[in-house]
Amino acid sequence: MSVVEGKAMTAIADVAASRTFDGVDLHALAAAIQTPFYAYSANAIRQRIAGLQTAFDGLDHRICYAVKANSNIAILQLMAHQGIGADIVSVGELQRSLAAGIPAERIVFSGVGKTREEIGKALAVGVWRFNVESADELALLEQVAKEQGACARAAVRINPDVDAQTHAKISTGKAENKFGVSIDEARRWFVQSSGSAHLRLDGLHAHIGSQILSLEPFRRALRRVEDFRRELVEAGHEIRSVDIGGGLGVSYRAGLDRPVDVNEYAALVREIFASFNGTLVLEPGRYLVGEAGILLTRAIRVKSAGEREFLVVDAAMNDLLRPSLYEAWHDIVPLHDRREPARYDVVGPVCETGDTFARDRAMTRCRAGDLLMIGGAGAYGSSMASTYNSRPLTAEVLLDDGRYAVIRRRQSFAEMVAGEQLPQAWNET
Numbered sequence: 001m002s003v004v005e006g007k008a009m010t011a012i013a014d015v016a017a018s019r020t021f022d023g024v025d026l027h028a029l030a031a032a033i034q035t036p037f038y039a040y041s042a043n044a045i046r047q048r049i050a051g052l053q054t055a056f057d058g059l060d061h062r063i064c065y066a067v068k069a070n071s072n073i074a075i076l077q078l079m080a081h082q083g084i085g086a087d088i089v090s091v092g093e094l095q096r097s098l099a100a101g102i103p104a105e106r107i108v109f110s111g112v113g114k115t116r117e118e119i120g121k122a123l124a125v126g127v128w129r130f131n132v133e134s135a136d137e138l139a140l141l142e143q144v145a146k147e148q149g150a151c152a153r154a155a156v157r158i159n160p161d162v163d164a165q166t167h168a169k170i171s172t173g174k175a176e177n178k179f180g181v182s183i184d185e186a187r188r189w190f191v192q193s194s195g196s197a198h199l200r201l202d203g204l205h206a207h208i209g210s211q212i213l214s215l216e217p218f219r220r221a222l223r224r225v226e227d228f229r230r231e232l233v234e235a236g237h238e239i240r241s242v243d244i245g246g247g248l249g250v251s252y253r254a255g256l257d258r259p260v261d262v263n264e265y266a267a268l269v270r271e272i273f274a275s276f277n278g279t280l281v282l283e284p285g286r287y288l289v290g291e292a293g294i295l296l297t298r299a300i301r302v303k304s305a306g307e308r309e310f311l312v313v314d315a316a317m318n319d320l321l322r323p324s325l326y327e328a329w330h331d332i333v334p335l336h337d338r339r340e341p342a343r344y345d346v347v348g349p350v351c352e353t354g355d356t357f358a359r360d361r362a363m364t365r366c367r368a369g370d371l372l373m374i375g376g377a378g379a380y381g382s383s384m385a386s387t388y389n390s391r392p393l394t395a396e397v398l399l400d401d402g403r404y405a406v407i408r409r410r411q412s413f414a415e416m417v418a419g420e421q422l423p424q425a426w427n428e429t
């Protein structure tokens with residue numbers, strides 16, 4: 001394929017103008033790879049990591065990437081090469097992280113539904129910390145650690161009852177949400193669990209939600225955590241780590257979304273935790289990869305229905321669920337030279353009305369075969385994809401300074417149905 005040399009660019013307008021992403025010509029790429037497919041800029045991810053590291057420079061901190069945002073092993077390996085750890089919520093994510101070269105001692109394990117089996121596996125490989133979300137889980141953790149002759153390191157996930165001012169489905173820090181425990185409950189844990197040989201409860205954790213575009217929710221939540229930490233220290237407890245979660249938002253609407261400045265975020269964290277001399281843990285997901293990914297798709301046809309025009313593309317809700325699930329906005333840019341304006345409902349081929357990427361969206365007039373890119377697709381895109389309507393999982397491609405590598409090939413039919421079988425023997429229970 002032909003490529004154009006150049007630097008990584010994440011601003012979607014720049015990509016649209018140059019038709020290149022991380023130095024790779026997108027038309028040439030789409031000639032080589034069948035659409036729809038995801039393309040990620042390695043340089044854009046490295047730039048985000050470097051920016052975050054610089055902002056927290058000098059502070060004792062660890063960045064544990066939230067694997068759920070984009071769990072492709074090549075992306076995790078890129079994180080590992082930059083010294084980044086992992087925030088996981090399942091044994092599957094643990095296995096991916098280890099396979100990608102992220103050491104267990106840089107992995108934190110979050111989630112409300114950790115099972116005995118999952119806790120056992122994570123303990124056995126030496127996961128650094130468990131972010132514990134219920135009294136039942138805390139007891140189970142201690143019990144499993146005892147059975148293994150191990151000592152589990154735990155942080156209590158605080159639910160600070162703060163409104164993250166984000167979409168209700170991705171808000172996690174209000175009292176009504178399933179996550180974490182109240183400060184009153186956490187206080188009781190510290191009193192009861194001191195002195196165990198198999199459980200060291202010496203950390204605090206809070207993650208109030210995702211796609212947060214203002215510093216205020218962070219300020220409120222982190223102040224509560226820090227006030228509680230001081231109270232615990234005064235009562236004689238040792239707190240070695242404070243995990244401030246993820247949640248930093250990204251720009252999905254070029255020129256309109258105003259994400260939090262990472263340096264201002266770091267300044268806030270420095271101010272709030274000025275008297276803390278343990279390790280701060282960060283769990284960014286979307287911030288590191290969201291704007292570093294696009295979904296490339298082709299127009300199948302334009303369908304007119306009265307006043308409305310539907311632009312039917314070959315990507316669908318099974319590939320990128322966010323618009324259907326959260327009514328999320330993603331910029332959609334046709335990569336052609338025509339200038340005639342049009343308005344489209346941009347839809348996929350799936351048999352649901354919810355399979356809609358955008359309604360009445362202004363863009364240039366499209367024709368069948370046109371290449372389009374959907375922006376902000378690096379986080380919670382491929383990782384939330386399914387094979388609904390028996391559509392194969394798309395390919396994923398990593399771009400790096402004018403080169404590309406396929407990091408997941410398009411799923412074959414045989415791969416899609418692997419594991420399915422006709423009933424051969426009927427079992428009695």
Ligand SMILES: Cc1ncc(COP(=O)(O)O)c(C=O)c1O
Nearest residue numbers: 066110210246247283284285286
């Ligand atoms: C515990 C935890 N940490 C980190 C994250 C990452 O969030 P984000 O992608 O918004 O940074 C999530 C997801 O919201 C999470 O549940």
Ligand SMILES: N[C@@H](CCCC[NH3+])C(=O)O
Nearest residue numbers: 068170210211322379380
């Ligand atoms: N999946 C959500 C974010 C949830 C974060 C996980 N706790 C999104 O696409 O915005």
